[in-house]
Amino acid sequence: MEKKRLAKLTLTIVIFSYFFLFCPLVYSQVNEIQHSVVKIITTSQQPDYYTPWRMKKISTQNGTGFIIDGERIMTNAHVVANAKYIIIQKNNDPKRYTAKIQHIGNDCDLAVLKVIDKDFFKNTTPLDFGGIPNINDTVLAYGYPVGGEKASVTKGIVSRIDYIRYSHSGIDYHLAIQVDAAINPGNSGGPITKDGKVVGVAFQSLMWAQNSSYMIPYPVIERFLRDISDEKYDGYIELGFYYQELENKALQEHYELPENKTGVVISSLFMDNAKKILKPGDILLSIDGYKIANDASITIWNERLPLTEAAEIKLAGEKIAVTFVRDGKILNNKIVLMRFVPKIELANKYNEEPEFIVFAGLVFMPLSREYIKTWGNKWYDEANKKLLYYYFYYVPDEIYKDNPYPIVLCKRLPDPVNTYCEDYEDLIITSVNGKKMNSLREMRDLINNIKEGFIVIEFENDVSPIVLKAENIHDADQRIMKRYNINKMENLKE
Amino acid sequence: MIKTPNKKTYFSYFKLSLILIIVFSFTSVITAEDMKKSHEKKIKPYIVKIYATYQSYNSFYPWEKKRFNEQSAFGTVLDKNYILTTADTISDSTYIELKKNSDETKYPAHIVFVDYSSNIVLLKADDENFYNDLSSLPLGKGIKKSDSIELVQIQKNNSIKSIKGTLEKVSVEDSFIGWDKHLSYHLSIKLDQREHWADPVIKDGFLEGILTSYDANRFIAKVIPVELIKHFLHDISDGKYDGFPDSGFYWEPLKNPLFKEYLGMDKKTTGVYVARVVPGSSADGALQKGDILLSLDNKEINDNGYFIDDTHGKLKLSYLFTRNFPDNILPAVILRNGKKTTVKLTLKNYTSKDYLIPVYNFDSQPKYLIEGGLVIQEVTTDYLKTWGKNWQDVGNKRLLYYYNYFARSPLDDRKRLIMLSFVLPDDINIGYQNFRYQIITKINGKKITNLEDAANAIDSSKSEFVHILFQGTKEIILKKSFLETANKRISERYNIHKLRNL
Numbered sequence: 003m004e005k006k007r008l009a010k011l012t013l014t015i016v017i018f019s020y021f022f023l024f025c026p027l028v029y030s031q032v033n034e035i036q037h038s039v040v041k042i043i044t045t046s047q048q049p050d051y052y053t054p055w056r057m058k059k060i061s062t063q064n065g066t067g068f069i070i071d072g073e074r075i076m077t078n079a080h081v082v083a084n085a086k087y088i089i090i091q092k093n094n095d096p097k098r099y100t101a102k103i104q105h106i107g108n109d110c111d112l113a114v115l116k117v118i119d120k121d122f123f124k125n126t127t128p129l130d131f132g133g134i135p136n137i138n139d140t141v142l143a144y145g146y147p148v149g150g151e152k153a154s155v156t157k158g159i160v161s162r163i164d165y166i167r168y169s170h171s172g173i174d175y176h177l178a179i180q181v182d183a184a185i186n187p188g189n190s191g192g193p194i195t196k197d198g199k200v201v202g203v204a205f206q207s208l209m210w211a212q213n214s215s216y217m218i219p220y221p222v223i224e225r226f227l228r229d230i231s232d233e234k235y236d237g238y239i240e241l242g243f244y245y246q247e248l249e250n251k252a253l254q255e256h257y258e259l260p261e262n263k264t265g266v267v268i269s270s271l272f273m274d275n276a277k278k279i280l281k282p283g284d285i286l287l288s289i290d291g292y293k294i295a296n297d298a299s300i301t302i303w304n305e306r307l308p309l310t311e312a313a314e315i316k317l318a319g320e321k322i323a324v325t326f327v328r329d330g331k332i333l334n335n336k337i338v339l340m341r342f343v344p345k346i347e348l349a350n351k352y353n354e355e356p357e358f359i360v361f362a363g364l365v366f367m368p369l370s371r372e373y374i375k376t377w378g379n380k381w382y383d384e385a386n387k388k389l390l391y392y393y394f395y396y397v398p399d400e401i402y403k404d405n406p407y408p409i410v411l412c413k414r415l416p417d418p419v420n421t422y423c424e425d426y427e428d429l430i431i432t433s434v435n436g437k438k439m440n441s442l443r444e445m446r447d448l449i450n451n452i453k454e455g456f457i458v459i460e461f462e463n464d465v466s467p468i469v470l471k472a473e474n475i476h477d478a479d480q481r482i483m484k485r486y487n488i489n490k491m492e493n494l495k496e
Numbered sequence: 497m498i499k500t501p502n503k504k505t506y507f508s509y510f511k512l513s514l515i516l517i518i519v520f521s522f523t524s525v526i527t528a529e530d531m532k533k534s535h536e537k538k539i540k541p542y543i544v545k546i547y548a549t550y551q552s553y554n555s556f557y558p559w560e561k562k563r564f565n566e567q568s569a570f571g572t573v574l575d576k577n578y579i580l581t582t583a584d585t586i587s588d589s590t591y592i593e594l595k596k597n598s599d600e601t602k603y604p605a606h607i608v609f610v611d612y613s614s615n616i617v618l619l620k621a622d623d624e625n626f627y628n629d630l631s632s633l634p635l636g637k638g639i640k641k642s643d644s645i646e647l648v649q650i651q652k653n654n655s656i657k658s659i660k661g662t663l664e665k666v667s668v669e670d671s672f673i674g675w676d677k678h679l680s681y682h683l684s685i686k687l688d689q690r691e692h693w694a695d696p697v698i699k700d701g702f703l704e705g706i707l708t709s710y711d712a713n714r715f716i717a718k719v720i721p722v723e724l725i726k727h728f729l730h731d732i733s734d735g736k737y738d739g740f741p742d743s744g745f746y747w748e749p750l751k752n753p754l755f756k757e758y759l760g761m762d763k764k765t766t767g768v769y770v771a772r773v774v775p776g777s778s779a780d781g782a783l784q785k786g787d788i789l790l791s792l793d794n795k796e797i798n799d800n801g802y803f804i805d806d807t808h809g810k811l812k813l814s815y816l817f818t819r820n821f822p823d824n825i826l827p828a829v830i831l832r833n834g835k836k837t838t839v840k841l842t843l844k845n846y847t848s849k850d851y852l853i854p855v856y857n858f859d860s861q862p863k864y865l866i867e868g869g870l871v872i873q874e875v876t877t878d879y880l881k882t883w884g885k886n887w888q889d890v891g892n893k894r895l896l897y898y899y900n901y902f903a904r905s906p907l908d909d910r911k912r913l914i915m916l917s918f919v920l921p922d923d924i925n926i927g928y929q930n931f932r933y934q935i936i937t938k939i940n941g942k943k944i945t946n947l948e949d950a951a952n953a954i955d956s957s958k959s960e961f962v963h964i965l966f967q968g969t970k971e972i973i974l975k976k977s978f979l980e981t982a983n984k985r986i987s988e989r990y991n992i993h994k995l996r997n998l
Binding site: 038090093244246248249250251255269270296327380383384385389391392394395398399421422423456458463464465466467468469470471 | 574745748749751752754755758769771772886890892901907924926927928968969971972975978
C-alpha cells in the first residue's frame with residue numbers, strides 16, 4: 003500500500019513539474035486562441051424536395067468558428083447550411099450576437115460570417131494562418147464539441163495529406179489533411195493550429211474509423227479567401243477534360259509517348275475553353291509547370307497528388323499552362339479556366355428553394371441530386387434507375403448533349419382533373435404539345451398560353467401520353483391549392 | 497395433417513377405425529393394399545418421382561461451375577413414354593433419375609424437349625423397362641372456373657395420395673423466368689409442406705395441368721394448364737421445337753377518356769395504346785408506336801387490354817399470341833392517325849435468346865473471352881444477379897439502366913451488350929487493372945454487336961495493337977504480339993483451362 007501511494011505521488015509530481023516547466027507558454031497561447039474561437043448556433047430549415055412548396059421542420063445545430071482579419075468569422079459552410087438565424091457566442095461571454103452569412107462556398111465547405119454588432123470584435127485578435135503542416139506534426143483542435151458548453155482543446159497528429167470527397171457538396175474533391183485528434187460534432191468549423199497559427203479548419207470525419215478526422219488545409223482556405231476578395235464567391239473551376247493514365251506500355255507506344263517523358267492521354271473534352279487548346283489523343287506532359295507522371299500524379303505540397311490539384315488553387319478566368327505532345331511535337335499553351343455549370347444540380351443544394359411547377363395537380367421538377375435524395379438514406383441504390391443513370395452518367399456518357407435538362411413528373415396530387423395520370427411518377431418528359439422543353443419556365447409559359455383544347459405531355463418511357471384539357475386546369479388548380487395547402491404553384495429560377 | 501397410426505400410439509381399435517373413416521371421407525389414401533387391388537384391376541400408376549443433380553455456371557467467373565446440388569419433382573407419364581414435369585426441375589442438370597413408387601431402383605433419364613419460357617420439359621427413361629407397371633395419363637380438354645380437380649402425389653411411404661381442390665381463376669401471367677406471358681390456373685387447395693413439385697392435376701381421369709408453385713398463406717396453387725402442355729406437344733410433333741410466339745410490343749391501357757377524345761375515338765370503341773414495338777418481333781412491320789390496337793385475331797380488345805376467350809372469359813391480349821404458333825398470321829385492326837386500318841402480324845418466337853440482355857441461360861456455359869487478362873462477357877441477367885440478393889438496386893447503375901429500359905430489344909444494331917467485366921492482373925494489363933463493368937463500343941474501329949464480333953475484331957485485325965473503346969471516356973490498348981505469351985501465362989496463373997467460350 004505504502005509503495006503504491008508513493009508511486010502515485012511521484013507520478014503526480016512528474017506531471018505537475020512537466021506542466022510547470024513547459025506549460026505557461028503553451029497555456030497562454032491556448033488561452034489567447036480560445037478567445038478567438040466562437041460558438042455558432044444555427045437555426046435552419048431545409049426545403050422538402052418531396053413537396054417542394056414546403057419546408058421541413060426547423061432545427062438547431064451547433065458549430066464552431068474563429069475570428070479572422072477584417073472583422074469576419076470563418077466556419078464551415080455546413081455549420082450555417084440552410085440557416086434562417088445565426089447566433090454567435092464568445093468563450094466566457096454570456097452575450098449572444100446575431101450574425102449573417104457574408105460568403106459561402108458549398109463546394110469547399112467554407113463560409114465567412116459578419117456579426118451585426120461591431121462591439122463583438124472589441125478586444126479580440128484575429129487568428130493568423132500558417133501553411134501546410136508536415137506528417138507527424140502535433141496540432142491542436144479548438145471548438146465547442148457536444149457534451150459541454152465551454153470551448154475545448156484536443157491534441158492530434160497529422161497523419162496524412164490526401165485528396166478526398168467533401169461530403170457537404172457530395173461531389174467535390176479537394177485536398178484534405180487527416181488528423182488523429184478526436185474531433186466531434188460541434189467541432190466543425192473550428193481552427194486547427196500549429197505553433198499558434200491556423201493550419202486547417204475541422205470539417206468531417208470517417209464514419210467507420212475512430213479518431214480519424216479531416217481538416218480543410220490552408221491552400222483551400224487561401225483560395226476561398228482570394229475568391230471572395232471581390233465580394234463574390236465564384237467557386238471552383240474545372241479543367242474541362244477527361245484523361246487516362248499512361249501506365250500501360252502498349253498505350254504509351256500507341257500514343258507515341260516520347261522517350262524519357264511521362265504524362266497522360268486526353269480522352270475527351272467537355273468544356274469549350276479546353277477544346278480550344280487540347281484534342282483527344284494529345285499527351286499532356288505538364289500542367290502549370292508540374293511534371294505529370296504516367297499515373298496522372300504530380301508532386302505538389304510535397305506529396306504525390308492527382309494532376310487536378312494544380313488547377314485547384316486557380317480562380318475562374320485565370321489561366322493554366324499546359325505542355326503537351328501532338329503529332330510528335332511538344333507544344334505549350336494556356337487554358338483559360340472556367341466554372342463548369344451543368345444545367346442540372348449535381349451537388350447537394352443549400353440555402354436555395356427548389357425549382358418546380360405545379361399544374362393540374364402534377365408536380366414537375368428538373369432532375370437533381372436533391373430530388374433523387376428523397377428516396378432516403380440509400381438513394382444512390384434505391385432511387386428510380388433511369389434517374390440514377392441520368393444523374394451518375396450525366397457527364398461521362400454525355401447525356402447532357404441530348405438531354406441537358408431532364409424534367410421529371412415528380413408527383414401527382416390526386417384530383418378529378420388528373421384521375422388518369424397515375425403511374426407517371428418519376429418519368430422524364432420529352433415534349434409538351436409536341437415541343438421539347440428546355441426549362442420549367444418555358445413549360446409554364448407554354449401551358450399558361452393554352453387557354454383551350456388539349457395539353458399533351460409525352461414521356462421518354464414506353465407509356466401513353468398524358469392528355470389534359472386546358473379549360474379544366476384553372477379551376478382544378480384552385481381546388482388543389484386549397485386541398486393540399488399549397489402556398490405557391492411555382493418557383494422558377496431567373 | 498393425416499396421422500398414420502404407428503406402433504407407439506395406443507389407439508383403441510374403435511378410435512383407429514374412426515380416424516380411418518374420417519380420412520377416407522376427405523382424401524383418398526391409396527395404401528399398398530389398394531395398390532395391389534388397383535393392380536388387379538390393371539390400373540397402373542402414372543406418377544413417378546424425378547431426382548435431378550444440377551450444377552450451374554458461375555456467371556462472374558464463367559469458366560467455373562458452382563457447387564452441385566439436387567432437386568426433385570413429380571413426373572407424369574404421358575403417351576409415347578414421355579414423362580412430363582416442370583423445366584425448372586431439370587435446369588442446368590448434370591444427371592437425371594426416375595423412381596417409381598413400386599420399387600427403390602433409380603432409372604437414369606434424359607431430356608427430350610424443354611421449354612423454359614412455359615416451364616415444361618419432357619423426359620424419357622433410358623431403359624424401356626422402366627415403363628413396366630406404369631400407365632400413361634390422357635390429356636384433358638381444359639377446365640373451367642369452379643371445376644373440382646384432384647392433385648396427386650406420391651407420399652414418403654410410397655402410397656399415392658390425392659387432394660381435392662377447385663379452379664379459382666384463369667389468367668395470363670409472366671413466365672417464371674422472364675417477360676413471356678402464359679396462361680395459368682390458380683387452384684384453391686390446401687397442401688402440406690412441399691418436397692416435390694409438378695404434381696399432376698387431374699379431372700375425371702384426365703391430366704389438366706401440373707403444379708408450379710404454392711402460396712401457403714393464401715392456399716393458392718399455380719398450375720401450368722393442359723392448354724399449354726398440348727401446345728407444347730403439338731409443337732414438337734414434327735420433331736422440332738419452335739416455341740411460343742411473343743407479341744413484340746409494349747402496350748398501355750386506354751383509360752383516359754380525354755386521350756380517346758384527342759385521338760378522335762368514339763366512347764364505345766375500345767383498344768390499347770402501342771407504346772413500343774420491338775424490332776424483329778411479331779409486331780415489327782405491322783404495328784407502330786402510337787397505334788391504337790382495336791382488335792386482334794378477330795377478338796375485340798378492351799381498354800385494359802383484355803379480350804373474351806370462348807372458354808375462360810376475360811384474358812389478357814398476350815394469350816392471343818401464345819395460344820398460336822410461330823409463322824401463323826394474325827389480323828389486327830388498328831387506329832393510326834385517326835384512320836382504321838387492318839394489318840397482319842406474322843408471328844415470331846422472340847424470347848430470352850433474342851433479347852439484348854437475356855433473361856436466362858440454362859444448360860450451357862456463359863460465353864466469354866479472355867485476352868491479355870481482360871475478361872470480356874455478355875451483359876446477362878445471370879451476370880447482374882452476381883451482385884447478390886439486392887442486385888436490382890446495388891448493381892452497376894449503367895448496366896441496370898440498360899436492364900430496366902432496353903433489355904428486350906436490340907439497341908442500335910447491337911444484339912448484346914458486350915462488356916469488360918473485370919481484369920485478371922498481369923504485367924500486360926498494368927494501368928487497366930481497376931477497369932470493371934465497362935461497356936465495349938468498338939475494337940480496332942469495328943462496332944461490337946455481340947461477343948463473336950469482339951473475338952473477330954481481335955483475331956483478324958492486322959494492326960499491331962488491339963484498341964478497345966468503351967462507352968464513356970476510357971480505352972484500352974494492348975500489343976497484339978504480346979498477347980499469346982500473356983494469355984498462356986494468365987491461364988496458368990489463374991488456372992483457367994479455356995480462355996474462350998463463344
